[in-house]
Amino acid sequence: MTDNPELQSQLEERLEFLERRIAGLEGDLRTTHSQDWEERASEISGDEVLEGLEGAALDEIAQIRAALKRIKGGEYGECHNCGKDIGAKRLAALPYAVLCIDCASRAGS
Numbered sequence: 001m002t003d004n005p006e007l008q009s010q011l012e013e014r015l016e017f018l019e020r021r022i023a024g025l026e027g028d029l030r031t032t033h034s035q036d037w038e039e040r041a042s043e044i045s046g047d048e049v050l051e052g053l054e055g056a057a058l059d060e061i062a063q064i065r066a067a068l069k070r071i072k073g074g075e076y077g078e079c080h081n082c083g084k085d086i087g088a089k090r091l092a093a094l095p096y097a098v099l100c101i102d103c104a105s106r107a108g109s
C-alpha cells in the first residue's frame, strides 16, 4: 500500500476542511463578550464547547498529518505495533488508523 493518490487527496481535503473550521472557531472565540453578567456566563460556557470542538479538530489534524507522512514514507497501511497490514476495510472506516484491528482491540481502543 505505497501508492494511494485517491486516499491522499481525501486526507488532504479533510485536512483543509478542518483547518478552515479551526480558523472559524478561533474567530468565534475572539468575538467581544457582552458586559451583561448572565449573558456573559452563557457565552463563556459556549466558549468551552468551542474549545472542545477545536481540541477534537486539532487531534484529527495531527492524525491526518501523521497518516500523510506515512503515505509519503511508504509505511501507510502497516500496523505500527506488529507491522502487519492494517487491512483495507479498517482503513476505509478509519483512514488514519495506525494499529491493526488486533493490536487496537488489545490496546483497548
Ligand SMILES: [Zn+2]
Pocket: 079, 080, 081, 082, 083, 084, 099, 100, 101, 102, 103, 104
Ligand atoms: Zn498490529
